Amino acid sequence: MTAGTAKDSADRAAKPVAPKRRAKRMGLSGRVAMIAVAAAFFAALAQWVVTPIMAQGEIRYQRQTAVFAGANLLADVARIHVEAGHWDEIGKLVDALSVGMPDGQSAVFDKDWKLIAKDGAVERLPPQRQMAALAADASAVMVEGERYYAARPIVSNGVLYGYAVYSFEPRAFLDIWLWVVALNAIVLSLVLLAIAPLIYRLARHALKPVTDLEKRIRMRDPKDKSKLADSSDDKLLKPLLTAIDGVHDRSEAAMRRALTMAYTDPVTRLPNRLRFMSKLDGTVAGGGVVFLVICDLDRFRQVNVTYGPRVADLALATTAERLRAAASQTLTLPFFFGRIGADQFGVILPGAGREAVDSVIAAMEAAVSGVMVIDEQALRVTARFGAAASPEDAANGGDLLKQAEVALKEAKRQTGTKHAFFDRKLLDKARAQSRLEEEVREGLERGEFVAVYQPKVKLETGELVGAEALARWRRPDGMAVSPGVFIPIAEELGLIAKLGKQVMQDACLAAAGWNRRGIVSSVAVNVSPHQFDDPDFVNSVYRALDESGLPPNLLELEITESAAVADPDRVARTMWPLRNRGVRLAIDDFGTGHSNFAAITRLPFDVFKIDQQFVRALSTDPHAPAIVEMILAMAEALGQETVAEGVETKEQADFLLRRACTIGQGYYYSPPLPAAEFDAFVRSYRPRPADRFAA
Numbered sequence: 001m002t003a004g005t006a007k008d009s010a011d012r013a014a015k016p017v018a019p020k021r022r023a024k025r026m027g028l029s030g031r032v033a034m035i036a037v038a039a040a041f042f043a044a045l046a047q048w049v050v051t052p053i054m055a056q057g058e059i060r061y062q063r064q065t066a067v068f069a070g071a072n073l074l075a076d077v078a079r080i081h082v083e084a085g086h087w088d089e090i091g092k093l094v095d096a097l098s099v100g101m102p103d104g105q106s107a108v109f110d111k112d113w114k115l116i117a118k119d120g121a122v123e124r125l126p127p128q129r130q131m132a133a134l135a136a137d138a139s140a141v142m143v144e145g146e147r148y149y150a151a152r153p154i155v156s157n158g159v160l161y162g163y164a165v166y167s168f169e170p171r172a173f174l175d176i177w178l179w180v181v182a183l184n185a186i187v188l189s190l191v192l193l194a195i196a197p198l199i200y201r202l203a204r205h206a207l208k209p210v211t212d213l214e215k216r217i218r219m220r221d222p223k224d225k226s227k228l229a230d231s232s233d234d235k236l237l238k239p240l241l242t243a244i245d246g247v248h249d250r251s252e253a254a255m256r257r258a259l260t261m262a263y264t265d266p267v268t269r270l271p272n273r274l275r276f277m278s279k280l281d282g283t284v285a286g287g288g289v290v291f292l293v294i295c296d297l298d299r300f301r302q303v304n305v306t307y308g309p310r311v312a313d314l315a316l317a318t319t320a321e322r323l324r325a326a327a328s329q330t331l332t333l334p335f336f337f338g339r340i341g342a343d344q345f346g347v348i349l350p351g352a353g354r355e356a357v358d359s360v361i362a363a364m365e366a367a368v369s370g371v372m373v374i375d376e377q378a379l380r381v382t383a384r385f386g387a388a389a390s391p392e393d394a395a396n397g398g399d400l401l402k403q404a405e406v407a408l409k410e411a412k413r414q415t416g417t418k419h420a421f422f423d424r425k426l427l428d429k430a431r432a433q434s435r436l437e438e439e440v441r442e443g444l445e446r447g448e449f450v451a452v453y454q455p456k457v458k459l460e461t462g463e464l465v466g467a468e469a470l471a472r473w474r475r476p477d478g479m480a481v482s483p484g485v486f487i488p489i490a491e492e493l494g495l496i497a498k499l500g501k502q503v504m505q506d507a508c509l510a511a512a513g514w515n516r517r518g519i520v521s522s523v524a525v526n527v528s529p530h531q532f533d534d535p536d537f538v539n540s541v542y543r544a545l546d547e548s549g550l551p552p553n554l555l556e557l558e559i560t561e562s563a564a565v566a567d568p569d570r571v572a573r574t575m576w577p578l579r580n581r582g583v584r585l586a587i588d589d590f591g592t593g594h595s596n597f598a599a600i601t602r603l604p605f606d607v608f609k610i611d612q613q614f615v616r617a618l619s620t621d622p623h624a625p626a627i628v629e630m631i632l633a634m635a636e637a638l639g640q641e642t643v644a645e646g647v648e649t650k651e652q653a654d655f656l657l658r659r660a661c662t663i664g665q666g667y668y669y670s671p672p673l674p675a676a677e678f679d680a681f682v683r684s685y686r687p688r689p690a691d692r693f694a695a
């Protein structure tokens with residue numbers, strides 16, 4: 001883990017803590033109380049904003065009234081002085097008034113608008129014309145800037161003596177408003193602070209049903225399946241609880257679906273490996289004898305390749321059902337069946353005896369091998385079984401599976417029986433096998449695999465016509481290992497393509513050399529069906545030909561009959577381009593596969609190689625001559641060359657020639673030889689023609 005991600009995860013871990021703590025400090029009631037207080041505060045604030053806007057007309061009116069009152073008072077008092085003839089007293093009057101009305105300012109004029117007296121604070125008076133207009137209208141007020149003006153005539157007994165002008169500048173509206181708002185806010189805050197606990201208590205009381213419910217939901221036993229909605233008749237809560245029940249039901253259903261999906265194989269609907277292993281662990285841990293049988297389908301990958309994944313899935317599902325049915329019909333005790341791999345199934349048999357396990361394996365073996373028809377295509381699968389028992393072979397589920405796999409591997413190695421039980425000796429064998437596998441891998445890296453060459457002879461004349469390249473493993477300890485041992489390992493480990501390419505290169509180089517020296521012309525190379533999986537196969541053959549300079553018609557590829565029959569379309573797809581370049585194709589070990597003649601005759605073969613077991617049996621098995629004759633007749637009818645393998649005696653060669661076989665290969669002529677010895681053999685070779693008329 002990098003420092004960055006460590007920090008991230010630390011952040012992630014730290015984050016949820018803060019809100020959790022806050023949530024604990026303030027419960028639902030606290031939050032509601034807070035909201036109430038905040039709402040009250042903001043409502044008041046809104047009102048304080050709106051009130052002065054609405055009161056503006058009234059305020060103006062009040063101010064006008066005040067300025068009128070000032071002007072009237074000034075005019076009245078001035079009139080009294082005038083009536084008394086005390087004009088000189090008017091200055092004092094004006095001063096006195098300015099003391100009594102601190103915001104107001106007064107001025108008195110004679111009837112010709114000559115100033116008689118004015119308050120010291122008056123700096124600038126409106127023009128005479130405006131003052132005269134004000135004095136003429138009893139309801140007129142003049143506003144200049146923030147200052148209000150009113151003027152009244154001084155009249156006594158119908159005689160005009162002068163004018164009284166009064167003005168005042170009220171305090172700025174904003175100042176007053178701010179001041180009032182600040183005061184109000186302080187008062188409101190204090191009040192709210194004082195009543196907050198009460199609001200809190202009220203909220204708590206009002207929310208009690210909800211907080212009780214919250215507590216109940218949190219403390220609820222997960223196993224409690226009762227509906228929350230049934231626990232309350234509260235009109236407000238009931239719909240809420242019904243909604244919670246709905247959400248809960250839906251999420252439980254989703255959870256169940258997810259669990260089913262996580263533990264079920266979608267193709268066979270059987271428990272999957274995860275579920276199977278947990279069941280196996282539990283059963284083994286429970287004690288007592290537990291048998292585990294695992295079943296592996298043979299070459300199921302081939303079914304996938306040949307018929308496509310849809311048919312292969314259906315075949316798997318059918319096979320699974322057959323296996324399960326066979327087990328349930330045979331067993332009286334409960335068992336557990338699941339899919340544990342792509343083409344593997346497993347059966348857990350707690351408390352079963354060895355006999356019961358034997359019979360269940362036999363039943364499953366029989367059930368699996370029946371032909372099934374899918375999409376009008378008949379296909380057949382076969383399977384191998386491995387079994388192990390706890391506590392004898394393993395103490396836990398994982399080990400028990402491992403031991404059953406060891407037994408399965410043994411069953412795969414065996415010919416004849418299709419099942420094996422775990423045995424301690426198998427472990428050693430399995431270990432030796434893995435060692436061998438490792439050695440094959442290393443041997444291939446070190447170039448320990450070489451080709452040897454076995455001559456092929458024209459029966460009639462005895463002349464050498466070609467050779468078959470056969471792989472040999474020369475181990476560092478000097479031991480030569482036969483292909484029967486290492487070819488299956490190389491196939492299983494996916495190394496056959498590499499090995500095949502090495503043999504192909506060696507063989508092409510050797511044959512090109514012979515060709516130049518005018519000896520044996522053609523070379524045959526064996527091809528494993530696994531090599532068809534290698535997309536580079538066809539090109540690697542072209543490369544071997546190009547690099548060696550061997551003409552393509554001098555190369556022959558041998559494909560076993562069983563490989564050709566298993567997937568004729570694939571063989572044809574791979575082989576046609578090579579055939580078109582002139583490479584010859586031979587069908588090897590003919591007679592040993594389950595021949596599908598229709599398929600084989602459609603394939604581009606030039607040569608039939610009769611398997612050595614028929615040649616060997618010629619003298620011992622009374623049916624062998626008939627089989628060989630039949631193969632030869634068929635090859636002749638198809639116009640194909642025939643090679644008899646394993647010719648060890650002159651009698652065999654004579655018989656084969658009599659039956660129109662063209663070429664022989666076997667110890668009678670020569671065993672396979674290393675490249676270096678092959679030249680010497682050819683040089684000293686004396687043809688051994690077979691005798692058509694020998695008895």
Ligand code: C2E
Pocket residue numbers: 454469470471472482483484487500503526527528558588589612645646647648665666667668671672
């Ligand atoms: P095959 O292609 O049918 O090869 C013939 C086998 O018969 C060879 O066995 C050869 O040594 C053996 N043989 C030849 N003459 C006689 C005889 O007169 N009597 C008896 N009893 N046996 C004889 P080998 O070399 O052990 O090869 C076994 C099989 O291994 C081959 O059967 C072939 O299928 C496979 N194989 C060999 N080399 C390669 C290779 O390079 N690639 C692939 N894919 N398979 C190979």
Ligand code: MG
Pocket residue numbers: 468526558588
């Ligand atoms: Mg061969």
Ligand code: MG
Pocket residue numbers: 588589609611612645
């Ligand atoms: Mg053969």
